[in-house]
Amino acid sequence: MLAILISIALASLDTAIANTALPAIATSLHTTPAASVWIINAYQLSAVATILAFASFGGTVGHRKVYLFGLVLFTLSSALCAMSTTLTQLTLARVLQGVGASAIMSVNGALIFSLFPPEKLGKGMGLNALVVGMSFAAGPTVASLILSVADWPWLFGINIPIGLVALAMAIPSLPHTPPNGQRFAWATALLSMLTFGSLIYALGEGAQFADALPIGLALLVCVTAGSVMIRREIGHPAPLFPSDLLKRPMFTLSALTAICSFATQGLAFVSLPFFFETVLGRDPVQTGYLMTPWSVVVALIAPFAGRLSDRYPPGLLGGIGLAVLSLGMLSLAMLPADPSALEIGVRMVICGLGFGFFQSPNQKALMTSAPRERSSGASGTIATARLLGQSTGAALVALSFGLSSHAGPVLALYIGAGFAAVACLASFSRLAARNLG
Template sequence: MGVGLGTLDTAIANTALPAIAADLRAPPAASIWVINAYQLAVVATLLPFAALGDLVGPRRVFMGGLAFFTVASLACALAHTLPQLALARGLQGIGAGAIMSVNIALIRLLYPASRLGRGVGMNALVVGVFFAVGPTVASLVLTVADWPWLFAINVPLGLLALGFGWRTLPHSARRGHGLDPLTAVLSALTFASLILALGAAAQREPWAWVLSPALVCGVAGTLLLRRQAGHPAPMLPVDLLARPLFALSTLTAMASFAAQGLAFVSLPFYFEEVLHRDPVDTGFLMTAWPVVVAAAAPLAGRLSDRYPPGLLGGIGLSLLSLGLASMALLPDQPSAFDIVWRLCLCGAGFGFFQSPNLRALMSSAPPERASGASGMIALARLTGQTLGAAGVALCFSLAGAHGAITALALGAVCAAIGATASTARLWAR
């Protein structure tokens, strides 16, 4: 439920951003920091929290992150200015980073190896359901209350999740290695500056705005690799990336989430500005994708316990590529059915890939590195989504009114790359 709260909060914040900007009298460009502060905090803290999970156990990190996320949600609800809200959202991102970093590691503790696919399938179902209901929840709340209540509802839900997790989440043994604070700082600098550089490049900002964070990323990343050289459990798990199956699964995840990011950011613009649908229609149409993901994920998880994840992921991402390509080739005046069946194809493909890929990532890492692998999974997902969002901005900048269609076509290419990487795992060892 904890990871579902993070997903729900992301979907709600994205949907409610125009209302928040209007109420706080903030220009659209500045209001984006309500989203950016959260994403930067999550990306910066994922690997340090994953390393901490390997040290003290994923349960402690998960419960601490959930408590912090709940308190930060209350701070968001009490914010009266944009800087206050952005700061509170950054604190929320720290809590979400802790939750996401060890979520899959906890699933590995909860389920035996023979049923790991079923476990990650159920996790994907929870994430899909929360993501699907997020826009609807935001719309319903905003019809009867002000935007602070969107964050206030996280408080009772967070308390409920804490009570449930306290009784049910498993304990695990502490590890012998320590946590190096300098390595954690270098990791945070590396990935936060990478996200800033990508965003600035996509927005075609002045070169100084792009090169400065890129330089910080390069220097911090080099120092990070030198600092953790020889460590038995490095914070940036480059030793796991030396395993072909883990590396290909990570590449598959990044490509697929880049495709999803390209689609989810561009589709609202496509529906409203190209197809001239109203926002209510857009919300209902967009729901088709995550609903089908939620339905397909448990089935794919069970199948991944019997069939090679590389095969299942290749099939799923091929379907996603076909779905996105068909969306880019929609007729000028499509019916709702024309749109929905294509979105359902995308959702089925994405849902069919996700659970087998998670299983492949976790089973290709040794059990004592479960938290590190879990953090790498979350980092690959967020990096892919960020690349997708940056790609949409670049497509709009270069293609103008045809930017949304270009982004959907690019998403189809990314999904095809993911399908190729997934299929290559059939020969990896």
């Protein structure tokens, strides 16, 4: 379990560092804030495009092999990120890094599911959320400390020793899960990559107000490839795209809740560094410290929420948490013109409290509403929902910047509050869905 948690921490720490340092990277590479969002989008595009394929492949060859491959690729691509000197080079390196992170995250839930009995799964998901929260909490601080003494390439260089340590621990300790006996559908995997890759590309280009033709072509590819993929898997006992699981109301509502809530997180964590620096006039080091309270509170509350989910319905816990998150996002958007660090910190704590109360109960709901033999599909759905939500959030931040370079960050916070409200409604709907099976 320790090796799994370290690997999760590696991917989460990198995401938090990249989000916090985005303004500094944009300045160094002489690019605009809207264009620099592709440093985030490239990572998320490649991760979303490949994650269901990796989840299915993990069921076919064993989750351990996919996990180790992802860890090696993530570490190597981090070195490429550190050596990049242009936006194009960094974006391409982030694509590879996203593929590595996708392999890690695609089987993460299934590995945890194999280690904990059903009655203690909430505890396992709570530990997972704790590590993710602690990594996100450390990310802004680590970014601030590094930027205060070194240039941005060192932000990615820090992944290399962590990755090597994680690999040394993972090789002897990761559990061996038996293959599911199904053949891996290469053609379906390619269709899945085309479907989700073109979708995220269309979102990113649309947010940048690109020409209608490439956006339309990307959406056409998404719809066509997705339709063919779903038709190919009709009647398959373990489809790569979890259409069988999405027929379960609890599973579908939990996935919708995750997408909307992680869209809120994406909107917040991409827009807030620009908000603090360009609107409020804070420097990068101060920005890192101001970003920290949200993730610290998530780390503290997640294990408690995970244990509660073993006793109370995830729909209730998640609904309460997401209502708090929506109010926290509104309070950030309505900050006074010259707020103190305390005023900002209190609002970040409110957001962290709400998000932390949702995260681990929702992960448990997704895993337990699927049959054990479909743990790969459920694990892939958890990671897909998270990345799809974060990608949507990042794209909407770019759209907000395109609409108004000065008011864009505040607009993004209002949009995030709306997504959290939708997630809240979806979560409470699960209380009724429990009676539908």
